Amino acid sequence: MVQRASWNRSYCLDGWAKVRERVWDYISKDTIIVGYNIERDLGALRMAHALVVDLKLVVAEWLGMGAVDKEPPGHDSNTTGASVNIQVENLTKSLLGLRIRGANKFKKTFRDTLEEVLAIRETVMWCLDNRRLVKNWGMAEKSGYYEHQNRTS
Numbered sequence: 616m617v618q619r620a621s622w623n624r625s626y627c628l629d630g631w632a633k634v635r636e637r638v639w640d641y642i643s644k645d646t647i648i649v650g651y652n653i654e655r656d657l658g659a660l661r662m663a664h665a666l667v668v669d670l671k672l673v674v675a676e677w678l679g680m681g682a683v684d685k686e687p688p689g690h691d692s693n694t695t696g697a698s699v700n701i702q703v704e705n706l707t708k709s710l711l712g713l714r715i716r717g718a719n720k721f722k723k724t725f726r727d728t729l730e731e732v733l734a735i736r737e738t739v740m741w742c743l744d745n746r747r748l749v750k751n752w753g754m755a756e757k758s759g760y761y762e763h764q765n766r767t768s
Contacts, residue, residue, distance in 0.1 A: 635660040651703050651735050670739050674701050677746060678753035707734045709752060711741055 628634045638660065642648065647666045650656065657664060678701075707713040715727070715734045742749050 631660050635662050638662070649736050649739050650732075668739055670703070670706065670735050670742070671701055673739070673742065674706065674749065674753070677742075677749055678757070703731060703735060703738075707738050709756075710745075710749065711738055713737070 648664055649668045651670045653669045704716050707715050713734050715730050
């Protein structure tokens with residue numbers, strides 16, 4: 616219903632090529648694109664860009680987890696390397712104390728894309744300024760994960 620109303624009001628673009636065209640209206644080859652698991656989004660738009668900061672990959676690399684495992688299309692894993700939860704809401708809450716994807720007054724979970732984008736940007740900037748704290752956080756997360764695994768084994 617909402618999708619049809621949006622389409623009727625011309626809020627929707629017809630296909631990935633039109634979306635990509637609109638994206639290029641706002642960015643240039645010199646724009647730094649910041650995101651989370653952004654390879655998936657750029658791939659959907661069949662788009663390549665040289666200046667990309669992907670929060671998921673940056674944190675995984677800093678935690679010594681190397682490249683994030685490739686996941687099948689449509690699969691969004693909560694963990695990387697099966698050891699540390701580097702999902703957006705965990706990163707923003709653990710590192711910055713920001714709660715995103717919260718519950719509204721009707722107790723239904725919602726996703727606010729603008730809130731998420733701003734939280735990702737702030738988390739990337741914070742991580743760049745606090746690399747040692749990010750590494751300490753990751754070691755604590757890994758330690759907690761392994762303790763949990765040992766208790767349940």
